[in-house]
Amino acid sequence: MAYKNFETQAVRIAASSSDQREHSAPIYLSSSFVFDSAEQARQLFADELPGNIYSRYANPNTSDLIEKVCAAEGTESGVTTASGMAAMFGSMASLLHQGDHILASRSLFGSTHQLLTRIFPRWGITHSYGDISDIVNWEKLLQPNTKMIFIETPSNPGLEIIDLEYIANFANAHNLILVVDNCFATPYLQQPARWGAHIVTHSATKFIDGQGRVLGGLILGKKDLIDEVQFFMRHTGPSLSPFNAWVLAKSMETLAVRMDRHCENAFAVASYFEGNTEVERVRYPFLPSHPQYQLAKKQMRHGGGIITLTLKGGLSRAKKFIDELKMISVTANLGDSRSIITHPASTTHSKLTEEERERVGILNGLVRLSVGLEHVDDIIQDIEQALGKSKN
Numbered sequence: 001m002a003y004k005n006f007e008t009q010a011v012r013i014a015a016s017s018s019d020q021r022e023h024s025a026p027i028y029l030s031s032s033f034v035f036d037s038a039e040q041a042r043q044l045f046a047d048e049l050p051g052n053i054y055s056r057y058a059n060p061n062t063s064d065l066i067e068k069v070c071a072a073e074g075t076e077s078g079v080t081t082a083s084g085m086a087a088m089f090g091s092m093a094s095l096l097h098q099g100d101h102i103l104a105s106r107s108l109f110g111s112t113h114q115l116l117t118r119i120f121p122r123w124g125i126t127h128s129y130g131d132i133s134d135i136v137n138w139e140k141l142l143q144p145n146t147k148m149i150f151i152e153t154p155s156n157p158g159l160e161i162i163d164l165e166y167i168a169n170f171a172n173a174h175n176l177i178l179v180v181d182n183c184f185a186t187p188y189l190q191q192p193a194r195w196g197a198h199i200v201t202h203s204a205t206k207f208i209d210g211q212g213r214v215l216g217g218l219i220l221g222k223k224d225l226i227d228e229v230q231f232f233m234r235h236t237g238p239s240l241s242p243f244n245a246w247v248l249a250k251s252m253e254t255l256a257v258r259m260d261r262h263c264e265n266a267f268a269v270a271s272y273f274e275g276n277t278e279v280e281r282v283r284y285p286f287l288p289s290h291p292q293y294q295l296a297k298k299q300m301r302h303g304g305g306i307i308t309l310t311l312k313g314g315l316s317r318a319k320k321f322i323d324e325l326k327m328i329s330v331t332a333n334l335g336d337s338r339s340i341i342t343h344p345a346s347t348t349h350s351k352l353t354e355e356e357r358e359r360v361g362i363l364n365g366l367v368r369l370s371v372g373l374e375h376v377d378d379i380i381q382d383i384e385q386a387l388g389k390s391k392n
Helices: 006-012 038-045 060-073 084-093 110-123 132-141 162-174 221-237 242-253 256-272 293-299 314-324 354-357 376-389
Strands: 079-080 101-105 126-130 147-151 177-181 197-204 217-221 279-283 306-311 341-343 365-369
Touching: 006 060, 006 256, 060 079, 060 217, 060 242, 079 084, 079 221, 079 354, 084 110, 084 147, 084 177, 084 197, 084 217, 084 221, 101 110, 101 132, 110 126, 110 147, 126 132, 147 162, 162 221, 197 221, 217 221, 256 279, 256 306, 256 376, 306 314, 314 365, 314 376
Parallel strands: 101 126, 101 147, 147 177, 177 197
Antiparallel strands: 079 217, 197 217, 279 306, 306 365, 341 365
């Protein structure tokens, strides 16, 4: 049965129950599956018959997760991976060959940047970076061997927004594969495939899990492309465990209600501290002061659960501020039910040069706040007190 609304889809789309008539999907902790005959085994390996063979290929729990997220994203097919970075790597490596060129937005997560600058060049795959603020001139960056565009929107950590409709039309006009990392927005807030993206990726570790429990990644998109991705991932092996897939599939059922609260809290925190004398800049997609505010409103349901604060006093002030926080966690994650603070310049994006960080707005005074599900008054109080104590 097809369901019209996101929340109902997320709750009601589920793997078929077994002969035990369970209401909640079981965990299929099995590395392999039994065949009825040698001929059935041959048919399954030859893709003549659907079914499970080996959990590196597929498992009822990973299939359940894929079905839920494909319905949410509006994509035809998908592959699960062991982590978000496995999804980023697989979405590119499976579709590119030696000599190909990637056009990417300059504003990317630090590890994705490392893939482009240090890993793929080993195999003769090159890249060029385009500035989000200058997207209409990206055509000048195209090369005869350009095959793919890779972007994040909103970007990590600068929260820059790319016009998905424009970039999809651009990709189609030049016969390029458009890959969109949708991690910050989640399938609830934004569906890049509906704007024309060919591949959508996620670190499911973040908001999709939502409680900091498991690692996981997703590659979703058009079936012909996903078939190529699936072949690559099956034979290179970055498989998602059945247990993690089960956790993530259950988490999808609460994604909408959690994201509503994340967004409500994040907007309240961003609004409260905008104009604070100790903060140079607050960045949040649904604040009217955001440079791409109208675009964010066009393609996102809400503004997301991430804000950035650029503090007066640079690195030393940012470190003092973080150390003075009492409730907000200092940890290398985001999208948790608990609020989390990170200093990107010295952690997630520390491998970038200072010039590279400056070009995408990752200043030494910038902190990234993943706003959790605590009461917003408690979040604001913790930040306010830490700002005051870090002033001297």
